[in-house]
Amino acid sequence: MLRPWSAVEIAAVLDGTGSAHWADDFPAEGDRVIAGLFEQHPAWLGEHGHRLIIERDSDLVVGSIGLFWPPSEGTVEIGYGIVASRRGRGYASEATRALADFALTASDVHTVVASVELSNPASVRVLEKAGFHRWATEGNLAHFRTARPDRRER
Numbered sequence: 309m310l311r312p313w314s315a316v317e318i319a320a321v322l323d324g325t326g327s328a329h330w331a332d333d334f335p336a337e338g339d340r341v342i343a344g345l346f347e348q349h350p351a352w353l354g355e356h357g358h359r360l361i362i363e364r365d366s367d368l369v370v371g372s373i374g375l376f377w378p379p380s381e382g383t384v385e386i387g388y389g390i391v392a393s394r395r396g397r398g399y400a401s402e403a404t405r406a407l408a409d410f411a412l413t414a415s416d417v418h419t420v421v422a423s424v425e426l427s428n429p430a431s432v433r434v435l436e437k438a439g440f441h442r443w444a445t446e447g448n449l450a451h452f453r454t455a456r457p458d459r460r461e462r
Contacts, residue, residue, distance in 0.1 A: 309362040309364060310359040311360055312357070313343070313359070313360055313372075317343075317360070318343045318346055321339055321340055321343040322340070322343050322344060327369070329367065329369060330368060331363070331369060331370045331393055331394060332393065333391040333392055333393050334369050334371070334391045335372075336371070336389055336391050338372070339371070339372050339389065342372060342374065342387075346358075349376075349377075351377040351378055352377055354377060356375050356377050356411060356414055356417075357377050358373070358374030359373050359374060360372050361373055361390065361400075361403050363394060363399070370390055370393075370394040370399060371389050371403070372389060373387070373389075373403045373407050374386070374388075374407075375407065375411050379414070379416050379417045382416065382418040382419060383417070383418070383420070383421055384411055384420055385421050386404060386411070386420050386421070386422050387422065388400050388403060388434070395430065396430075400431075401438045402438075404422075404440075405438040408420040408438065408439075408454050412455070417456075418455055418456050418458075420453065421451065421452065421453045422451075422453075423450065423452070424449070424450055424452070425448050425449060426445070427448060432450060435452040439454050440452035440453060440454045441454065
């Protein structure tokens with residue numbers, strides 16, 4: 309399940325207090341970085357912003373995912389992370405597909421992109437399983453995208 313960050317959760321991540329509603333290894337470093345950037349990027353907390361990933365069986369926060377809003381020329385970037393204790397269960401692919409599909413319903417978005425290091429094959433696989441297609445490689449970075457059906461042929 310995906311849900312928005314609350315102000316209490318942002319503060320807990322930033323001050324390291326934690327929560328009984330989090331997996332033992334949440335937050336990861338990436339979650340702390342994102343929480344620290346919300347003040348500078350308030351749109352990231354809006355309707356098309358960042359979300360916490362909740363494990364259905366335990367109701368615990370096990371990661372985060374987000375769109376780096378606002379879009380630029382119809383394109384928005386997505387980023388995600390799952391804590392080590394919950395990796396390999398398909399959560400990242402499921403969340404990535406769901407948030408990308410949601411982003412593509414926005415009138416000003418036709419493409420969702422992501423970049424991953426080639427040295428991280430698990431993240432490459434997340435994007436492939438979520439329906440993204442590699443369109444470029446630069447050095448150690450692979451660039452992926454997915455688009456609205458009316459834009460896929462372009």
